[in-house]
Amino acid sequence: MACPAARNWGAKMPNGKTLSLIAGTTVCNARCDFCISKTTPFQGMGPKLDQINRERLEHACGLAKKLGIQTVLITSKGEPTIYPEHISTYLLHVQKHKFSSVELQTNAILFGTKAEQYDKLLAQWHADGLGLIAISIVHYEGEKNRSIYTKINPYMDLPAIIAKLHGFGYKVRLSCTLVRGYVDSIDEARRMIQFAIQNKVEQLTLRRMEAVDVSENEDVSSWTRSHMLAPETLAALRSHLDENGKLVGEFFYGARLYEYGESSQNVCLTTGLTDKILTDDVRQLIFFPSGRIITDWRYDSGKEGELVQISGIKTEG
Template sequence: MEIFGKHILLKHRGCNLIDEPGKPIPPQVNIFVKVTKGCNAHCQFCSNAASPHPQSAFRLDKLSAVIFELHNRGIMLNRLNITGGEPAMVSPLVQQILQMMEQPEFSNIHMHLNTNGLLSQSQQLMTHSRWDSISMSLHHYQASALSQLYGCTITPDAFRFEGVDMQKVNVSCNLIRGYIDNAQEAHRMLDFALSLGVPRIGFVALMKLNQYCCDHFVDLEEIFWEKIPHVYFTNSMNRGAHCKCSNYLYNKNLKILEIYMRNYSDPTYCASSLVFDGQYLRQGFHQHNIIY
C-alpha cells in the first residue's frame, strides 16, 4: 500500500499463536514518534548513547498530516508511541502532542509513552489521562545498580508515582551481564515489580548493535525460568523467523504479575512500524528511506 506516493509495509495478519497461523486483520501500522535523542540516563547499550543533543524543531503539523493520510488511505493506526531518548527531556513538546491527540478524530488511537520514570517531569507526564499504556525502562531493582547502568544519580523519590495509574504501566527490563542475568536476580526483579504495583513486566535480551551489547548479552534461556517459584508459562506468539515472544504469570501472595519475554527479534524487520522523528517519516528504525 502507498502513502504520500511511497510504498509501505503493513501488518495484514495477526501473530502466529504457537503453531497456529495468525488470522487476517485490517491493514494497520504503529507510529513511533521520536521526540528527542536526549536523555537524562546515559546507558551504554542504548542506540542513542552517542547522541549528545536533542533534535531540531519538531513539525507537529507534519505529524498530524501523517495521521490523516493513514486514515484517508484506510490504514488503521493501531498505536502512537511517544519515545526518544527520554520524552520528559522535552516535556512541553509531549504536552503539545497530547493536546493535539485529544481532538475527537484522534480519540480512538491508542497512545503509548516510553519513559524511564526517573525525572519529576517524567512522572508528571505519566499522570496524563490520555495515555492508554506506559512502558517504564527499569533494568534493576537497586538504585545503586541503576546509577551504574544509567550513569546518573537515582533520587530517593524515583519510585514514588503519586497520581499515576499504575495499571497502565509495564516495566521493561533488559537482561544485562552483571545485573539481571540469572534466575535469582530475575526473581528479585519480579518481586520489585510487584512492590511497585505494576501489572506486567517484560524481559528482553540486548540486541547486539554495539560492543557493549555484545559483551553484556544474556540469552533468555540462561535464566532458567523454571527454577523461579510460582512462574507459569501461558503461551507464545511469533511472526516466523522475524520475532517471537512468550508469556508467563508470576503468582505470589495472591498478587499476579504478567510476564512478557522477547525470545528473539530481527532488528531489520519493520513491517507495520513507521518512525517519525519530527522532520521525516521513515519505515523501520534502521532504514534511511524517507517516506514523507
C-alpha cells in the same frame, strides 16, 4: 517496543504493532552504556529541537490506522520528558484517532528530580489521554539502576515514582533491559517479577539487549556485545516462563506474553529490534518531528521526501 497487557483482553488482544512518535532531540539526561539510540541512524535528528510537522503526523496516524496499529508510544532518540511541549502536542493530536492505548517510554528521572513541574504535567497528560508510562530500568535495586542510568548522580526512588504514577491514574510498565551482571539469570528474573508484584506494576517487560550490525557508535555496540545474555541463558529464561507462566499471547516478531505465577503477573519476554528474517510484516511505524516516517530503527530512510514503501502501502514522504 510496546508489549501490551495480557489480562482480560479476550478477543481484543492487541496485535503488538506500534506507532512510535519521537519527542524531543538526541539529548538525554541518562548515560546508559548500551544506549541503542546512539548506535542506530540519527534520521536527521540532533540536539536541536525540530517543530512537529503536523501534516505529516496526521499522515502517520492515518497510515497507522490502515495498518491496524492500536498502540501509540511516545518515545525518543534521547529522553522525551526533557521536551514536554512535544509530548503535549502529540497527545492532543492523536486524541481524535482513538487509538486503544497511548503510552510514554521514559527513564522517569525528571518525575523525581523536578516533581513540582512534572506533577502538573503528569496530571495534564493523563487528562489528555496518556494511559500508560513505561519506565526503562535494568534492575529492581536503585544502586544497580544508578550505575547504568545516572552514574555519579543519585537515582530516583523507583517504588515512590511507581506509586506516584498510580496515584495520577496511570498504568505502569517496567521495561527491564537484560544485562549481564544485572537481571541475568532465572533467580534475578524471579526477583524482578517479585518487585513488580510488590509494587502493583501492571506490566513487566524483560527485553533482550541487542547490538546492531552496522553501528553509529562502536564503543556502545562493543559494551553491548560484551554484556549481552548468552543464548542458553535466554533459552532457560524462556523455558522458566513457559513452565511457570500461562502463555497468553505471542507476537509475530517474537515477543511472548505471560501471566506468571499465582498472582498472574503480566510478563512479556521480548527483543529490542525486529528480526527481518522472522517477518516482513510491519511491527511499527516510527514518526520523527521533521515528518520522516520509517519502519525500523536500523535503516536510514534517506533524504527527506523519499517515497517509503510499507507493506504494500505507499506513503508520500
